[in-house]
Amino acid sequence: MDQAHLAEAVERYLKGEMDPQERHAFEEARKNNPELDQTVVEYQFFFDEMERYGTIRRFKSNLYDTHHTLQENGQIKDLHLPASTRILNMWTKYRRVVAVAASIAGITALLISGMISIFSPNRPIRDLEELRRKVSNLERQSSNQRAEINNVKSKIAPGTDVRFGGTSFLIDPKGILLTSAHVLNGAKKVYVQSNDGVDYLAEIVHQDEASDLAILKINDEEYTAPRSLPYGISRNRSELAEPVFTLGYPKDEIVYNEGCLSSKSGLQGDTMAYQISIAANPGNSGGPVFNRNGEVIGIISTRQASANGVVFATKSNNIYGLLEAIKKDASDVNIKLRPYSSLRGTSRSEQVKKVQDHIYMVKVVLS
Amino acid sequence: MIRKVKQSNPDFESFFLLFCGLPSLLQGINACKVAISEQELAIFRAIGKNEKRAIESVYSENYGLIQHFVIANNGNEDDARDVFQEAMIVLYEKSRSPEFELTCQIRTYLYSVCRRLWLKKLQQARRMETPVEGLEKLIPVEEDLEDHDKLNAQYLTMRTAMGKIGEPCKSLIEAFYVHRKNMHEIASFFGYTNADNAKNQKYKCLMRLKKLFFAQYKNN
CATH class of the missing domain: 1.10.10 (Arc Repressor Mutant, subunit A)
Incomplete structure (x- = not known):
């Protein structure tokens, strides 16, 4: 075949x-x-x-x-159109779509600009809880009572509306304190309370919203300046994973917390801040962040509401920038910073013992 | 005053369609279980049998919709015809496939296929624009089109092989397999002395075609 x-x-x-x-x-x-x-x-x-x-x-x-x-038979017709009427035709056909698209674009633009203004670091960030503390009525009462019981000469008149608490620390023994700018928002009067429970009247020297830093000066004759400060303010950049600790006043007594540096930038790549993995609570705002040598590397400012243990701290080198700015508009304030720490090589508890007396609670009186 | 109200109505409608129509359009993907009328099914089956009247009725009822869709989306008259005819072939293939069951209107099916085909073409031409036109019901046809692509590739393989075979083989084979002429007609048309001669010639041609076809088939 x-x-x-x-x-x-x-x-x-x-x-x-x-x-x-x-x-x-x-x-x-x-x-x-x-x-x-x-x-x-x-x-x-x-x-x-x-x-x-x-x-x-x-x-x-x-x-x-x-x-x-x-x-x-004419049941199918060509839709050929001359070029010019074609464009016109497209316009009439898409006029509504264009209108809708334009309004959507407009709304989106507004939304985006709104979001930018909300999330820009100059303003309080919605996603962040500012760590200033609302002193509740109860706490206020108890602190007033304790003040009376201990016969501490409180300068805050009984019944004064103390609203917010934060933390501050001395950067110059003359009574110059550093804290977070947002702690002082809307303040009429500011008192600082030392670790041993004495209130001092303070004035706001400078407030910088951009870096979220503020400088207070104790303006009280009862204040006795320490001879020197044990810690310095670091100028250098810190490295990832460096162990850090902080002291602050989330309650009426000083509280110690430790953690580590988890990122060299803050929220959405904000290079003015560090991200720190640490337990911080309302009231910790303005607290110093120390490294293992006892140098201040940052100031606690905000924490991420949607995440656990994500805290942002303004980098300490911003303090130097802030002081430059102050020198320009207030020449009578002469602030000297110590770049080095005398706590190097000592144990953590030793460091805390020496540091804690220079950390003050900030009490803000709104009215 | 009344005029004004009347004029503002369509604007509202288009807003309404855009915001409320989109979800319902997405729902439409699943909302295809409408009862298909006997008449519709009869037309669908007739398409598979290549019946002229059925083709004509489907063609005249749906071409306008597709033409409008394609031209409104950067296409021209020829694009519209190509896309529509390819969709008709998909419909034809589906009608002949025993596994396929028509679960929606022919119009919906054709529109969904055309939309997909045209989007693909736009993507290939890199003038990707999401179509603004059309709030017709859609059904998912991706799998059907994958089947079609496979069949179409085989069709193209055969077409290439046919293109390579040369005359008179091409005409001879086409006369038999495409135009369904019988051997006597072919013999007299091509000038063979009898049908048997034509038949022998046909098988010689077929063997060459088979070789070309499989060579092409393995290439792909």
Whole structure:
């Protein structure tokens, strides 16, 4: 059987045109001869494809004819438009869509600009809880009571509305304190309370919203300046994973917390701040962040509300920048910072003992 | 005053459609379980049998919609025809496929297929723009189009092989397999002395075509 005859036989076999006897013989041959079987399979696929090709071709020509007929009968019309009216047409067609798109764009622009103004570091950030403390009525009462019981000469008249608490620390023994600017928002009067519970009247020397830093000066004759401060303010950048600790007043007594530096930038890449993994609570705002040498590397400012243990601290080198600014507009305040710490090499508890007396609670009187 | 109210209505409507229509459009993907009328099914089956009247009715009822869609989305008259005819072929293939069951209106099916096809073409031409036109119902047709792409690739393989085979084989095979002429007609048309001669010639041609086809098939 030559190839052409084989092809014919296979086609007849596949189309079922063989009589039973021939068919039986062919199937027997197919069973005994794998080569033939393979050829039949190939042909089967090929003829199927050929058949399909033919039907699609017929269908296509039918479609083509239909298109032609319908076009001649006017049931299909070309939408050809001259270029100029086409643009006009597009305008009339999309006018509403354009209006909607424009209004959506407008709304989006407003939303974005709104969000930028909300999230820009100059303003309190919504996602952040400022760590100033709302002194509740109860706490206020108890502190007033304690003040009376201890006969401490509180300068805050009983019944004064003390609203917010924060932390501050001496940067100059003359009574110059550093704290967070947001702690002082809306303050009429500021008192600072030392670790041993004595209130001193203080005045705001400078407030810088951008770096969230503020400088207070104790203006009280009862204040006795320490001879020197044990800690310095670091000028250098700190490294990731450096162990840090902080002292602050989330309650009426000083509280120690420790953690580590987890990122060199703050919220959304804010390079003025560090991210610190530490437990901080309302009232810790303005507290110093010390490294293992007892140098201040940052000032606690905000924490991320949506995450745990994510606290942002303004970098300490901003303090130097702030002092430059103060020198320009208030030349009578002469502040000298110590860049080095005398706490180097001492144990943590030793460091805390020496440092804690220079950390003050900030009490803000709003009215 | 009344005029004014009347004029402002369509604007509201378009806003309404844009904001409320989109969700309902997405819902439309699943909301396709409408009862299909017997007539619709009959037309669908007739398409698979390549019946001219059915093709004509589907063509005349739906071409305008697709034409409008394509032209409104950066296409021209020819694009519209190509896309529509390809969708008709998909419909044809589906009608012939025993596994396929028509679960929505032919119009919805065609529109969904055309939309997908045209989007694909726009993407290939890198003038990707999300279509603004059309709040017609849509159904998911991705799988159907994958099937179609496969079949279409085989169709193109055969077409390439046919292009390479040369005359008179091409005309001879086309006469038999495409135009369904019988061997006697072919013999007299091509000038063979009898049908058997034509048949022999046909099988010789087929063997060459088969070789070309499989060579092409393995290439892809």
